[in-house]
Amino acid sequence: MIAKQLLDKVDDSLLYKPVDPQLTFNFASYPFKKKWIQKESAIFSEMSNDDSPLTKKEKDSLKTHPDCTDRILRLEDSILKVQAGKKFIMNESLFKQLKKDFFVEMTEQQFKSNNLSRNLYYSLQMLQSGENTYYAKFAIARGLNIMFESQKSHRLGTITDKESRGYPADYNILLRMLDHLKLEEIANINYNFCMQHTAEMSAYAGFNEEMSKTQQQKAEIKF
Numbered sequence: 001m002i003a004k005q006l007l008d009k010v011d012d013s014l015l016y017k018p019v020d021p022q023l024t025f026n027f028a029s030y031p032f033k034k035k036w037i038q039k040e041s042a043i044f045s046e047m048s049n050d051d052s053p054l055t056k057k058e059k060d061s062l063k064t065h066p067d068c069t070d071r072i073l074r075l076e077d078s079i080l081k082v083q084a085g086k087k088f089i090m091n092e093s094l095f096k097q098l099k100k101d102f103f104v105e106m107t108e109q110q111f112k113s114n115n116l117s118r119n120l121y122y123s124l125q126m127l128q129s130g131e132n133t134y135y136a137k138f139a140i141a142r143g144l145n146i147m148f149e150s151q152k153s154h155r156l157g158t159i160t161d162k163e164s165r166g167y168p169a170d171y172n173i174l175l176r177m178l179d180h181l182k183l184e185e186i187a188n189i190n191y192n193f194c195m196q197h198t199a200e201m202s203a204y205a206g207f208n209e210e211m212s213k214t215q216q217q218k219a220e221i222k223f
Contacts, residue, residue: 019171020128021036033185100131100132103126103131107122111142124140144190144193145217148187160175188218191218
């Protein structure tokens, strides 16, 4: 029972704080626009969380994979066991680090599964919590570059989720922003994001490649 409670806390996204897009995408040369996250209707505010049509597994897909029940069966014998006043059979700090490392793997899996909105959401969670920041910055730049190309070919909706009453409030806000952004706004956001972090990311080869792409995209929208 204790093992289940511990894993439920991991699933409840207590590892990281809720995402605030303005914290990451507000720049002196390109300020965050409130219109990006304004609601167009009150439809979601009128919905109750209790009448969500999503199943537990569908809701859990925004947290970790597989769902909590499956992970308990797989992990409680090898990782978590209750022993005479102990919650961990390994060093607690090591266990927490493993959770953070798993979060990176989960984030990358969303990219491989072609769900760029969730990949971006998890990356922002890490960046805004100061964890795995080099990977998070790279993933954000990469994701926004792909979103630019997808928006240009009118395919952005195929790699992003739509707002749903079953999703966390902060994820819905991010989805609303992605839905509102114009092509040139995606390019300007990513360009300014990359410029803001280019100094500390100069040794990260993947980031430099994404920086080059967003520079080309910014130049492209001028014509």
